Amino acid sequence: MKQSTKRILLxxxxxxxxxxxxxxxxxxxxxPVETNDSPPNIVxxxxxxxxQAAISAYGSPYHETPNIDRLAREGVLxxxxxxxxxxxxxxxxxxxxxxYSHLNGQTTNGQLFDGxxxxxxxxxxxxxxxxxMIGKWHLRSEPTGFDHFQVLIGQGPYYNPPIRTATDTTRxxxxxxxxxxxxxxxxxxxxxxxxxxxxxxxxHKAPHxxxxxxxxxxxxxxxxxxxxxxxxxDDYSTRSDAAAQANMxxxxxxxxxxLKISQQRPLNEAQLEVWNAAYGPKNDAIRxxxxxxxxxxxxxxxxxxxxxxxxxxxxxxxxxxxxxxxxEDGLADNTVVVYASDQGWYLxxxxxxxxxxxxxxxxxxxxxxxxxxxxDPGQINESLVSNVDFAPTFLDMAGVEIPADMQGKSIxxxxxxxTDTAFRDAFYYHYYEYPASHCVQPHYGVRTDRxxxxxxxxxxxxxxxxxxxDPDELNNVHGQAAFTEIQAGLEVRLAELREELAVPDxxxxxxxxxxxxxxxxxxxxxxx
Ligand SMILES: [Ca+2]
Numbered sequence: 001m002k003q004s005t006k007r008i009l010l011x012x013x014x015x016x017x018x019x020x021x022x023x024x025x026x027x028x029x030x031x032p033v034e035t036n037d038s039p040p041n042i043v044x045x046x047x048x049x050x051x052q053a054a055i056s057a058y059g060s061p062y063h064e065t066p067n068i069d070r071l072a073r074e075g076v077l078x079x080x081x082x083x084x085x086x087x088x089x090x091x092x093x094x095x096x097x098x099x100y101s102h103l104n105g106q107t108t109n110g111q112l113f114d115g116x117x118x119x120x121x122x123x124x125x126x127x128x129x130x131x132x133m134i135g136k137w138h139l140r141s142e143p144t145g146f147d148h149f150q151v152l153i154g155q156g157p158y159y160n161p162p163i164r165t166a167t168d169t170t171r172x173x174x175x176x177x178x179x180x181x182x183x184x185x186x187x188x189x190x191x192x193x194x195x196x197x198x199x200x201x202x203x204h205k206a207p208h209x210x211x212x213x214x215x216x217x218x219x220x221x222x223x224x225x226x227x228x229x230x231x232x233x234d235d236y237s238t239r240s241d242a243a244a245q246a247n248m249x250x251x252x253x254x255x256x257x258x259l260k261i262s263q264q265r266p267l268n269e270a271q272l273e274v275w276n277a278a279y280g281p282k283n284d285a286i287r288x289x290x291x292x293x294x295x296x297x298x299x300x301x302x303x304x305x306x307x308x309x310x311x312x313x314x315x316x317x318x319x320x321x322x323x324x325x326x327x328e329d330g331l332a333d334n335t336v337v338v339y340a341s342d343q344g345w346y347l348x349x350x351x352x353x354x355x356x357x358x359x360x361x362x363x364x365x366x367x368x369x370x371x372x373x374x375x376d377p378g379q380i381n382e383s384l385v386s387n388v389d390f391a392p393t394f395l396d397m398a399g400v401e402i403p404a405d406m407q408g409k410s411i412x413x414x415x416x417x418x419t420d421t422a423f424r425d426a427f428y429y430h431y432y433e434y435p436a437s438h439c440v441q442p443h444y445g446v447r448t449d450r451x452x453x454x455x456x457x458x459x460x461x462x463x464x465x466x467x468x469x470d471p472d473e474l475n476n477v478h479g480q481a482a483f484t485e486i487q488a489g490l491e492v493r494l495a496e497l498r499e500e501l502a503v504p505d506x507x508x509x510x511x512x513x514x515x516x517x518x519x520x521x522x523x524x525x526x527x528x
Pocket of ligand 1: 048049087088342343
């Protein structure tokens, strides 16, 4: 190359560098954010059917969850994380795709998840992340977008779970919540490529039905009696016909296997030993002192609630193990830790267990984010965020472009900006699965910070709640003169959201199919 040409190229290079420096430090350019340059690791802790009411950071009236509370203390707790469709597989599909059920194809638990579509783990993987999925997958199709997976088969058992990998299936002896954590820690320690940032989806079965506690907590709460929740004997007056039609009452619909008054399913020797230690003496007591009426309802509620809380307690213990590992290994600062469940759950509110409804206990799911490098600790945020926002948020955290067809949006501005950051004025919800377990009528609706409008389209019936005046949603004010304007505004917003989100037209006239979940047999246990 001629000297003169070389000189010209050097000048061009110098001018380019100067321009870049000007961009970085010039008066009109934003100040650079001082952070670690490497993209953060993401640990997504995901449980199944965990109610906010069973986390002390959310004000549980029942128990303490010190390790989840620690995450909340060190991060941001979202009070209003709303799910798009309150049931297992649809929630999981929404988390993976950043899309509502009608677009990702998973409207109910009955479908096979289409793993060929775009997902957040695939996009992170393509951007150089190492991706792993360990624990409960529950999407029937083979996991895609992961460098490594070790998953339960279907719902998986609470004890001695078969664990499936890309190449084989091995039964591991022990309590599933502990085992999933062992596998996650093994992967963090020895399994991953430590030159890459990682996404670890660490997903528990617990506290899904039928709530089998671990060996460490079999007798926890034995000396406690919990009072029935104030709405336990809800008679569903003022509501549509849907609530009264459902079969998910603690006092009527829990069966012997749920309540551990019968083994029913064949148990192996190890399971039998645990079962006898935990329930043998308690069942002797109930046999010798038969109960009836409200006393029997209270007994059932306590049996149910205590097993549920015991299952949660092991989740909390294991989250402590994981947080300790991140500290000890020096990973904590540049690792985002997220805690969430696939939906909320009823702990006797309205008399119920299970989920599905757009009512608050199942619409809301726990959501806590800790990100020491970027987010101030100890925040409580009331923004209307959602599980549809998880995928775009993780991509944003990783510096990966969010695809235009994702329907959620990044929560990062809220995480960094705090409570005054505007996020979403109204949220769309849609539940589809019917006829199915528990006979909950399909419905959709809109929730704002204060109001909730629900349409049960199989019944052609509406409900409207003022959450400020009626937080328990006992008083349906739809059609009342005082709410005419509010109702009209919500109807408009609902139609707008349905259009924005490309929701197909109402499936009316809805086929008047009969629903009888008493005849479901054991299928109810696979109902996510
Ligand atoms: Ca679930």
